[in-house]
Amino acid sequence: MTAIVLTKTAGGALMPADQQAVDFIAKLKLGAGVTATVKQQRNPKHHRKFFALLNLAFEAWEPDAMEYKGARVGKNFDQFRNDLVVLAGHYEMAVNFKGEVRLTAKSISFGSMDQAEFDALYSDVVNVVLAKILTRYTRDDLDNVINQLLSFT
Structure with a gap:
């Protein structure tokens, strides 16, 4: 096909x-x-805008220093993206071997999410970023910064 x-x-x-x-x-x-x-295609420019938002937030995020079994634990972009999407309420639930419920971010692939669902995800993730990471920004400030970042690509 x-x-x-x-x-x-x-x-x-x-x-x-x-x-x-x-x-x-x-x-x-x-x-x-x-x-x-x-199938109507999703807006690829909006997809790039979402990743510009994630990259900006990831760079600004400073987690507390942690160690695990004597090794320093660092930031991981994929885990960060997963956590933001879950905090924004767009997740799937599963149980693991320990009987614990695990939340996994919904796929944001073009085939998995239509434009309306992606628009809602973007808005919800912006709210989480503003509440948890870029707390001194307004939504307009954030939009302006992201649009400036996109103009350089």
Whole structure:
């Protein structure tokens, strides 16, 4: 099965959005029928904005120094991201071998979360970041900083 990206034109037709889609459609015989499963793509710019938020918060976060079995424990971005998403209320629950409930962040992959769900996640994570890490920022301050960071990429 081939997945291609199409975009809606002013006239209402779907047109290929990238070279892969152009090539796929060019291989079809004139009048050939195809079956399609249509899924609206999430906004990739918003996805980049989410990671800019996470990176900014991760850099600002200073956990207490800790040791485990004589070794210093450091920050880990993946654990940080998981924890923020869980604190924002977007998690799945499971039980481990010890009988404890473990919370795992929901997947933020494009295939796992639509735009509306991602928008809610982003807003909820911003609230957690403002409450727990960047406590001197307002939401507008944070948006301005993130937009400035994105303008450099």
